[in-house]
Amino acid sequence: MEDMMYELLFFLEVLFSGLLTGTLYSLVALGFVLIFKASGVFNFAQGAMMLFAALSLVGFQEMLGVHWTIAFVLTVALMVVVAWCIEKFVLGKLVNQEGIILFMATIGITFFLDGFGQTIWGSDIKTLDIGLPTGSIDLGGIFVDRLELVAGLTAAALVVSLAIFFNKTKIGRALRAVADDHQAAMSVGISLRTIWIIVWSVAGVVGLVAGIMWGSKLGVQFSLTLLALKALPVLMLGGFTSIPGAIIGGLIIGAGEKLAEIYIGPFVGGAIENWFAYMLAMAFLLVRPQGLFGEKIIERV
Amino acid sequence: MTYQDVKPGEVLLAVDNISLSFGAVRAISDVSFDINKGEIRAIIGPNGAGKTSMLNCINGFYHPQQGTITYKGQKRSAMKPYEAAAQGIARTFQNVALFKGMSTLDNIMTGRNLKMKSGIFSSMLWYGGAQKEELEHRRYVEDIIDFLEIQAIRKTPVGRLPYGLQKRVELGRALAAEPELLLLDEPMAGMNLEEKEDMCRFILDVNDEFGTTICLIEHDMGVVMDISDRVMVLDYGGKIGDGVPAEVRANQQVIDAYLGGGH
Amino acid sequence: MFYREAGQFKSSYKEDQAIFPILQDRVGIAAILLFAYIAIPFVMSDYLIGAIMTPFLILALAAIGLNILTGYAGQISLGTGAFMAVGAFSAYKFATFSIMLGGAEATLPLVVTILLAGVVTAIVGIMFGIPSLRIKGFYLAVATLAAQFFIEWLLVKVGWFTNYSPSGVITAPPLVILGFEFNTPAEKYLFTLTFVAAMALLAKNLVRSHIGRGWMAIRDMDIAAEIIGFRPLQTKLSAFAVSSFFCGVAGALWAFVHLGTVEPEAFGINRSFAILFMVIIGGMGSILGSFIGAAFITLLPIFLNNVPPLIGWNIGVDMIAHLEFMIFGVLIIFFLIVEPHGLARLWTIGKEKLRSWPFPY
Numbered sequence: 001m002e003d004m005m006y007e008l009l010f011f012l013e014v015l016f017s018g019l020l021t022g023t024l025y026s027l028v029a030l031g032f033v034l035i036f037k038a039s040g041v042f043n044f045a046q047g048a049m050m051l052f053a054a055l056s057l058v059g060f061q062e063m064l065g066v067h068w069t070i071a072f073v074l075t076v077a078l079m080v081v082v083a084w085c086i087e088k089f090v091l092g093k094l095v096n097q098e099g100i101i102l103f104m105a106t107i108g109i110t111f112f113l114d115g116f117g118q119t120i121w122g123s124d125i126k127t128l129d130i131g132l133p134t135g136s137i138d139l140g141g142i143f144v145d146r147l148e149l150v151a152g153l154t155a156a157a158l159v160v161s162l163a164i165f166f167n168k169t170k171i172g173r174a175l176r177a178v179a180d181d182h183q184a185a186m187s188v189g190i191s192l193r194t195i196w197i198i199v200w201s202v203a204g205v206v207g208l209v210a211g212i213m214w215g216s217k218l219g220v221q222f223s224l225t226l227l228a229l230k231a232l233p234v235l236m237l238g239g240f241t242s243i244p245g246a247i248i249g250g251l252i253i254g255a256g257e258k259l260a261e262i263y264i265g266p267f268v269g270g271a272i273e274n275w276f277a278y279m280l281a282m283a284f285l286l287v288r289p290q291g292l293f294g295e296k297i298i299e300r301v
Numbered sequence: 302m303t304y305q306d307v308k309p310g311e312v313l314l315a316v317d318n319i320s321l322s323f324g325a326v327r328a329i330s331d332v333s334f335d336i337n338k339g340e341i342r343a344i345i346g347p348n349g350a351g352k353t354s355m356l357n358c359i360n361g362f363y364h365p366q367q368g369t370i371t372y373k374g375q376k377r378s379a380m381k382p383y384e385a386a387a388q389g390i391a392r393t394f395q396n397v398a399l400f401k402g403m404s405t406l407d408n409i410m411t412g413r414n415l416k417m418k419s420g421i422f423s424s425m426l427w428y429g430g431a432q433k434e435e436l437e438h439r440r441y442v443e444d445i446i447d448f449l450e451i452q453a454i455r456k457t458p459v460g461r462l463p464y465g466l467q468k469r470v471e472l473g474r475a476l477a478a479e480p481e482l483l484l485l486d487e488p489m490a491g492m493n494l495e496e497k498e499d500m501c502r503f504i505l506d507v508n509d510e511f512g513t514t515i516c517l518i519e520h521d522m523g524v525v526m527d528i529s530d531r532v533m534v535l536d537y538g539g540k541i542g543d544g545v546p547a548e549v550r551a552n553q554q555v556i557d558a559y560l561g562g563g564h
Numbered sequence: 565m566f567y568r569e570a571g572q573f574k575s576s577y578k579e580d581q582a583i584f585p586i587l588q589d590r591v592g593i594a595a596i597l598l599f600a601y602i603a604i605p606f607v608m609s610d611y612l613i614g615a616i617m618t619p620f621l622i623l624a625l626a627a628i629g630l631n632i633l634t635g636y637a638g639q640i641s642l643g644t645g646a647f648m649a650v651g652a653f654s655a656y657k658f659a660t661f662s663i664m665l666g667g668a669e670a671t672l673p674l675v676v677t678i679l680l681a682g683v684v685t686a687i688v689g690i691m692f693g694i695p696s697l698r699i700k701g702f703y704l705a706v707a708t709l710a711a712q713f714f715i716e717w718l719l720v721k722v723g724w725f726t727n728y729s730p731s732g733v734i735t736a737p738p739l740v741i742l743g744f745e746f747n748t749p750a751e752k753y754l755f756t757l758t759f760v761a762a763m764a765l766l767a768k769n770l771v772r773s774h775i776g777r778g779w780m781a782i783r784d785m786d787i788a789a790e791i792i793g794f795r796p797l798q799t800k801l802s803a804f805a806v807s808s809f810f811c812g813v814a815g816a817l818w819a820f821v822h823l824g825t826v827e828p829e830a831f832g833i834n835r836s837f838a839i840l841f842m843v844i845i846g847g848m849g850s851i852l853g854s855f856i857g858a859a860f861i862t863l864l865p866i867f868l869n870n871v872p873p874l875i876g877w878n879i880g881v882d883m884i885a886h887l888e889f890m891i892f893g894v895l896i897i898f899f900l901i902v903e904p905h906g907l908a909r910l911w912t913i914g915k916e917k918l919r920s921w922p923f924p925y
Contacts, residue, residue: 042702093901100640101900103702104844107837108896115889123882226833232706240702269721278710282695285707289698299362299787300353360791386793398791400784402849403777410774411781415793417774421802424773425766431773432578438774439577474792 013142014262015255020148022254023155024217027210028231029238029246030158031203036240037179038199041091041102045109047228049204052117053079054211054220058128059121068130072208079204080197082113087196114225123222128215151213158209159247162202171198179241233281239291249292253277304373304388309339312371313482313514314359319368321354328354329365330538336482341508342516343525346535347558352518353395355535356484359516360392361385387415389481393471393488395518401460405470408459409445412477413438445473449503465496472503476513483507485517489524497521501528526550534558583768600757605750614749616862621753621760622817624858627842628767628851629810634840635848636771637803638783639696643708644811645835646715649828650688651812652819653725655681656734659820660727674741678759678816685812686805688715693804697797700786712833719828733827736820752821759817763810768851770806779803780849841892845899847906856907864891 028046035043056078060071090105133146166172177185178195186192214224234253238245257276265272285291307313315335321328329351336342344352357363359370361380370377372388391412399408417438419431446452449469454462459470468488475483488504489497505528507513519525525532526546534542534555542552549555572587574580584590604617630644658677672680692711696704719725726734739746739755746755770776778799781789790796819826838861846857868884868891879887903909 090897090901097900097904099701100638101904103640103705104840105897105900107840108893108900110893111837111889111896112893115886115891115893119883119886119890123886229709232709236703236706271717271721274717275710275713278706278713282707282710285699285703286695289703362787362791381795382787382791383793383795386791392791394788398785398788400781400788402784403780407777407780411777411789411794412792414774414778414781419773421770421775421806424775425770427769427773431769432581435581435773436577439581443577478792 009141013144014258016142016144017148018255018258019251020145020152020254021258022234022251023152023247024148024210024213024250025230025234025253026247026250027151027155027158027206027213028228029234029250030155030162030243031206031210032231032235033238033241033243033246034162034199034203034206038175039091039178039196040099040182041106042099042240043203044103044106045113046203046207046231047225048110048113048117049079049082050207050211050214050228051220051222051224052082052113053204053208054128054215054224055117055121055126057208057212058126058215058220062126075208076205079208080201083197083200083204086200087193091196092193110225114222118222125219125221126215128212128220130212130216132212132216147213147217151217154209154213155247158206159243162206162243165202171195175199230277233277235291236281236285237292239293242291242293245291245293253280256280304375307338307373309337309512311338312336313338313373315371316355316359317369317371319358319365319370321351321358321363321365327538329358329535331368332535332538332540333368334533334540334543336514336516337530338514339508339512340514340530341504341528342514343529343532344516344518344535345520345522345525345532349537350535351538352535353486354538356392356486356516356518359385359482360390360484386478389478390484391475391478391480391482392484393468393475393486395486395490397464397467397471399459399467399471399474402458404456404458405451405462405473406442406446406455408470409442409473409477410438412474413442415478442473442477445476448476448506449473465492468492468496468500469503472500476507476511479511480513483513483515485515485519487518487520489519489521497524504528581772583772597761600761601754605754610749613753616866618749618753618756619818619822620858620862621756622814622822623839623842623862624855625760625763625817626811626814626839627846627854627858628764629807629814630839631843631846631848631851631854632767632771632779632810633803633807635843635850635853636776636783637779637800637807639693639800639803640701640705641708641807642705642833642836642840643692643711643715644839645831645833646712647685647689647808647811648815648818648835649715649719649831650685650808651681651815652826652831653719653734653828654684654812655816655820656727656736657725659737674739674820678813678820681816682809682813685815686809689804689808689811690801693801693808696800696804709833712836716828716832731827733825734819735825736823739820746821756817756821759813763813764851764855767806767810771851775802841896843906844896845906847908848904850905850908852911853906853908856911860907861892864888 028050031046031049032043035041035046053075057068057071057075060066060074061068064071086109090109091102094102094105132150136143136145137149166176174185174190174195175198177188177190178192182192185195211220211224214227218224218227230253231250234246234249236249237252238247238249257273257280260276261270261273312335315333317333318331319333320330332351332355344355346352354363358365361382361384364379400411403411417434419434423430446455449472451466451469451473454466454470459467462470472485472488485504489500492500501524504515504517508515517529529546531544532542532546532549533540534549534552536558541558542549542555544552572585574585579585584593604613608617626644626648629647630641633639633641655677658672658680661672692708695707699707720732723729726732739752746752771779778789778794781792781794782796782799782803786796789799815831818830823830842854842857842861844857845860846855847853865884865888868888872879899906
């Protein structure tokens with residue numbers, strides 16, 4: 001009986017930790033969704049933006065010796081500049097191109113940002129410390145990592161504020177109009193360029209937040225971009241255009257891969273976290289090609 | 302499945318009481334009509350009347366929820382578009398659907414795909430079987446190019462061609478399949494008078510020379526009444542008129558639909 | 565003035581459909597082949613042949629493979645590295661097959677081993693291509709990442725693939741054909757050259773056949789392609805199969821001819837990206853472009869490593885790596901904006917200009 005109790009607690013602990021890791025995936029996925037909704041671009045560079053933002057935050061802190069809040073503001077400003085550059089030099093030149101071309105262009109952006117970030121900020125592993133709590137707390141017998149808990153709460157707060165931003169503000173309405181129909185939005189006087197810059201900036205800030213969480217957990221290093229790729233199966237699961245999809249997809253992937261690692265991993269040699277998420281998403285897509293929350297598309301000719 | 306050979310004048314394809322809806326939107330409701338072998342059959346109607354959906358049902362792209370389609374005396378089960386193509390149904394599209402990255406010649410050659418049999422290995426080796434097959438079909442395609450008078454743009458990527466010529470290439474691609482039933486979705490949309498006259502001539506010639514049965518959607522009433530043998534009129538997914546041009550022209554419901562009197 | 569097709573009339577469709585319909589092009593390709601076969605082994609040092617020419621050719625073959633899938637059939641893949649790994653490791657298993665059964669050495673002929681490895685890769689490629697029927701575009705790109713990570717993991721974790729080598733590294737058998745052993749870099753280079761040239765010809769034949777037209781039709785407009793009679797299943801899976809076959813053979817050559825000893829990490833996601841870049845920069849939908857792209861991506865790091873010191877600018881090794889990243893990124897974007905058909909298209913435009921040179925009217 002006690003064994004079963006222990007087993008159950010252990011299961012819950014794994015599940016909870018998985019769900020919280022999942023919210024970190026969701027944070028990255030959120031950036032993807034924002035950009036995809038507003039501009040139809042599948043932004044492969046979201047992970048690179050996250051790394052670049054985290055590197056810059058630490059870099060500003062070290063270089064200027066300022067408090068992290070000031071570094072945060074500086075980094076946000078930098079991400080706006082990045083967004084402006086991307087619109088000016090990449091997307092603006094590729095208007096009306098096919099999605100797949102834009103996708104490959106964002107792979108180019110990924111490589112550029114990775115190289116550029118490491119050129120100016122260096123490539124050694126940096127510790128990111130903005131005073132987030134560490135260690136774990138005991139929630140009725142389940143031990144939960146404090147940092148993961150904070151990450152989970154931050155993700156929730158971010159989603160709520162984005163929802164308010166989208167639904168209540170004028171810019172938010174314009175964004176939704178653009179997401180719905182580019183041509184129509186332009187014809188009522190919404191500037192596509194401005195909207196894109198705003199969306200990419202917001203995605204940059206979301207990336208910064210994700211980068212802070214991941215960076216606090218693992219240190220700011222190049223391998224974060226690989227982790228960010230995990231947001232892709234999250235998107236496949238949740239659909240490219242759905243913010244709730246990104247959150248729920250993240251939770252499923254996070255919990256699924258943790259549980260799989262603990263309960264299936266030992267039988268097949270471990271380290272299945274590397275691919276489990278992708279396989280799960282792929283298997284899911286075969287059943288439901290439009291993802292959990294995507295709309296079924298009626299094809300016309 | 303066995304298909305009977307159909308003689309000119311007999312029913313080639315019959316649509317019986319089909320209905321098609323997308324969610325709550327009803328695209329076609331309870332429509333029946335038939336296409337006789339060798340005729341030019343037109344479908345007309347205001348925008349959103351369900352004309353294109355009808356063609357999509359005929360070539361297996363949409364599957365009606367109710368009703369049956371009988372082709373060459375054989376009731377058809379739900380099929381994929383490529384199966385319909387294999388049975389001799391070819392079509393063109395309302396918005397030109399050419400393969401933009403390929404030349405005119407290659408686009409028309411794709412129309413021959415169902416007749417080309419060489420496999421991956423013989424195609425890789427090329428010299429011998431695959432080359433011979435390619436040349437045979439090239440000859441047929443060159444005849445179509447001559448027929449449509451597009452020799453000069455043979456090697457031009459179709460993306461660079463003006464709209465009218467693209468429509469012509471698309472017709473060529475459909476003809477290359479040597480179809481028994483040819484579906485044309487607004488073959489003359491967006492054309493100037495001269496281009497329309499050319500296209501009319503091609504359609505009549507195809508019908509005349511090859512005996513190809515044609516079912517077309519068109520908005521230009523003058524053209525429709527001139528070249529078609531029978532006309533069906535759709536409005537809001539339902540059939541409101543059917544018959545030879547003179548009958549349709551005199552049909553009060555049709556006049557109302559077009560002049561907006563009925564609504 | 566010299567590059568003209570005027571006066572070269574084609575009197576049959578056969579002549580018109582040749583790969584190089586213009587005489588000057590035929591002379592050009594013959595000259596390049598002669599140069600590659602005769603001049604390079606004599607002129608270049610063993611080091612350069614081994615470090616540049618052989619890997620360039622093998623990567624060009626992999627780029628042809630990916631180009632068939634992405635450039636011709638329009639199905640984007642980020643799993644090329646994994647398919648090369650499948651080729652490398654299955655070639656190794658075929659080569660050591662008889663040893664495992666107690667025989668002394670490899671009994672299967674080398675060429676057969678390599679081709680069989682391609683066949684195994686084609687089968688694996690078909691398996692990972694099946695989702696392409698239901699999922700498209702970006703979704704498929706992500707699905708191919710599944711192949712990349714899963715296959716890499718499998719080869720590391722399952723000892724059988726490496727014949728239980730404790731380090732996870734495999735060592736290729738000697739390259740012997742009919743008793744002749746390919747030892748020196750020049751010999752290995754000639755072996756690779758022959759293989760790659762032959763396969764490039766096969767690929768060119770395939771993409772100009774009705775099968776290649778089917779791929780391009782699916783790429784340009786899949787719905788229309790299906791309506792005129794191409795079966796999506798067969799068309800897409802055949803692209804996956806052929807593409808993977810080429811990548812698998814490239815992987816086998818990479819392991820057997822170029823590296824000699826390999827671990828699965830040699831075929832990581834960065835390899836996949838590098839080959840995708842070759843295709844984009846060289847030119848999507850062009851066999852020639854695959855060669856140009858491979859040359860470009862192979863030479864750029866060498867250029868970056870050697871040129872700055874020559875002009876007295878000393879930069880660190882990791883700085884060079886970052887610069888490489890940035891330059892790749894910028895080039896990718898540049899080509900997508902300016903010329904999506906890559907260097908191969910620039911080459912064609914150059915030839916068109918040359919036709920009318922020096923009197924454009």
